[in-house]
Amino acid sequence: MITAVGIIVSFFTSFFATNFTKVTMDNVEGTVKWQLIISTILMSAAVVPLILILPDQFVVGEFLGAVSSTPWKAYSCVACGLWSGFIIGWVTEIYTSNAYSPVQELAEACRMGAAPNIILGLALGYMSNIVPILCIAATIYISFTFASMYGIALSALGMLGCLPIALAIDGYGPISDNAGGIAEMSGLEEEVRRKTDKLDAAGNTTAAIGKGFAIGSACLVGLALFGAFVTRTNIQVVNILQPLEFSGLLIGAMLPYAFSALTMKAVG
Numbered sequence: 001m002i003t004a005v006g007i008i009v010s011f012f013t014s015f016f017a018t019n020f021t022k023v024t025m026d027n028v029e030g031t032v033k034w035q036l037i038i039s040t041i042l043m044s045a046a047v048v049p050l051i052l053i054l055p056d057q058f059v060v061g062e063f064l065g066a067v068s069s070t071p072w073k074a075y076s077c078v079a080c081g082l083w084s085g086f087i088i089g090w091v092t093e094i095y096t097s098n099a100y101s102p103v104q105e106l107a108e109a110c111r112m113g114a115a116p117n118i119i120l121g122l123a124l125g126y127m128s129n130i131v132p133i134l135c136i137a138a139t140i141y142i143s144f145t146f147a148s149m150y151g152i153a154l155s156a157l158g159m160l161g162c163l164p165i166a167l168a169i170d171g172y173g174p175i176s177d178n179a180g181g182i183a184e185m186s187g188l189e190e191e192v193r194r195k196t197d198k199l200d201a202a203g204n205t206t207a208a209i210g211k212g213f214a215i216g217s218a219c220l221v222g223l224a225l226f227g228a229f230v231t232r233t234n235i236q237v238v239n240i241l242q243p244l245e246f247s248g249l250l251i252g253a254m255l256p257y258a259f260s261a262l263t264m265k266a267v268g
Helices: 002-019 028-046 048-053 071-096 101-110 114-127 130-159 163-185 190-233 243-267
Strands: 058-060 067-069
Touching (some): 002 028, 002 130, 028 071, 028 190, 058 130, 067 130, 071 101
């Protein structure tokens, strides 16, 4: 039901974006940001009636320690995921948009040469993880306290509630990026390239916002799936001090770097 409501909210959000504003190359990024704001606010209100289907009091997480929960606690779990997704998207925009100081400072560093560009670019990328990680950590703590692993699952659904909007924002990036590349390879006049550059700048930001939603929700869903796994298999303790478990952690942590290297090499 949360997902169904999210589809309806996304429909109305798109209606707001396309019928109440005239979208130009100068306000594309602002329009996308307003879609994020409107969808989050509408979704926060639209989920409230859904809690009526829950009992006044229910117990969840018997395996991990029973937690007595209420409909409003369940709503809080959804809201935590929803607003964490919004904050992650907003912070991502700050770190990737050319309208804010982080990217402007990095552009200034490019004048000094390739080495400062790479060093400061990596530093900027690492810094951009701080707020999203804190948001996800707070969401996990609050959701687990309110409704155990069921709360974690609800928060993941909340973050993915407006998935159509998140996917539309994410899909805009490569479209505008490829449009700029086609314009350049086709040898079109400078005016066309100037327009596609503006759209490309907005597209890079929107693509990054979409990735933030994907990564944040994947973290929550991964935790929920792990909880379901240990519940079904009746594993009482996962001891990371055991050699096999610790080796698995190391290999798992290595995999993103291996996949990143392969994809970067393919693009290169």
